[in-house]
Amino acid sequence: MQNKKLNIAFFGSSLVSAYWNGAATYYRGIVRALHERGHHVTFYEPNAYQRQENRDIPDPEYAKVVVYQANEEAVYNVLEDAATADVVVKASGVGVFDELLEAEVLKLQSKDRLVIFWDVDAPATLDRVESDPADPFRTCIPQYDLILTYGGGDPVVNAYTKLGAKKCVPIYNALDTATHYPVSPEVKFACDLAFLGNRLPDREARVEQFFLDVAAKLPEQKFIIGGSGWGDKPMSENVNYIGHVYTNEHNAFNCTPKAVLNISRESMARYGFSPATRVFEAAGAGACIITDYWEGIDFFFEPDTEILVAKDGEEVAQLLQGLTEERAQAIGEAAYQKVLAKHTYAHRADELEQLLLKTPRTAAKPSTEASAVIS
Known part of the structure; x- marks a missing residue:
């Protein structure tokens, strides 16, 4: 089981641009660490908010980046593309068509495919949902196989559990030693x-x-x-x-x-x-x-x-x-x-890998070598 390599499809705000996108370095650290463990990652991000014009990095070697246009047709196209993954992740705060994505990724669930909601701003999400009983995300929460969060500890876990989450686990952010390290002062x-x-x-x-x-x-x-x-x-x-x-x-x-x-x-x-x-x-x-x-x-x-x-x-x-x-x-x-x-992303990836591999829906599928999607 430890040798199983996963294909992960990740829908997030952006992997290549930190412009109005504080989660970028979190995504990079997690995805790089998963890649180093042999997992295949594809990151789907919309062409929105001038992020592509303000890239920090070119497409990285540790993930396949798919940039799609900010329209409904493009969203359905990338959802279809993600249907071959072992794990599909929808992150919070993609920025365009979030509500659509949160509902549609659930249609990709199967006995062989894990579908996860990864909340990179759980306090804001929970405040929003708890203040609005009609929020459509409320009905999605119990359907996800797993809720991951950027942090929040027991208060966030308890709040998601109260809203019907099957399981909620914080994956804290950390240090990416490949990109952040001591340098000479400027x-x-x-x-x-x-x-x-x-x-x-x-x-x-x-x-x-x-x-x-x-x-x-x-x-x-x-x-x-x-x-x-x-x-x-x-x-x-x-x-x-x-x-x-x-x-x-x-x-x-x-x-x-x-x-x-x-x-x-x-x-x-x-x-x-x-x-x-x-x-x-x-x-x-x-x-x-x-x-x-x-x-x-x-x-x-x-x-x-x-x-x-x-x-x-x-x-x-x-x-x-x-x-x-x-x-x-x-x-x-x-x-x-x-x-x-x-507190490096290698530590976090080890925690995440164990969580994914021990989830029955993921663990039941034989190892594959296809390409993936994540972040």
Whole structure:
């Protein structure tokens, strides 16, 4: 059974572009690790939101990428193409025809084919569904063979179970050692505190509290903010907005500042156990991370030794004012050693592989050598 190689079809937002697509590096890490274990992966992504015009990477060697047009006919064509897979995955937040895909992939279920919903934003999905009894996704949840989530721990598992999920398992994000690692500092990213994240409705107020207000209170310190959508946001003069940061610059962005800040989206902080992918990426570059508080931090990193934790903007300011270069480097090194030991995508892929191979619907089918679909 351990030698069985799976063909996986994955419908997601994008594997090749991180533009308005924070899940990209999560997908890449998981898919690369599965490929390294011999599984075949095909990733179906729509041509939408200018992602193809803002690619971070060419089509990777570890997956077949199928880009389809953002229309209904194209969606049905790729669904037909996915019908030869052993495992079909529909991720949340594809961005176009999500409702259609969530219903139609269920028609691909068979005694030989596993159909999975992979929620990369479970807190938002659950909040939406629980607030609307008529949400069509409600009827889909009990039909999936398996619900996977980007994180969320017991609160998310319990919420999905209450909605009728057969089984819900978090596959936490992690470090992709092939893409995120320590590099030499770059002067353009030099500052006391840097934050990277797109401007989103349930993050913006927390960015104000944990970052922008802190910068305004510490005019003698230098701050950098990267990500899409912040161009018209009022900021103090000591904040430098640098726009979208491409993946190939993430390592320098994380290595260079004295510290980097993680700010969870409101819903993820509320559910807990939802570390952003960027936490692991920053730790993989040896960065000293300051994070907003959320339940479950110590499940991943030891506070004060491997990561610094702040419950509000005032605590961020206090941490910054007391942070020496030497302590920042020691915390960054400790975080780096922790992610290598416990939190790489190889660790996650091992967990996922065991889960898929032990699922009767998948395990019942003889090994095949066809091509696949995933992410």
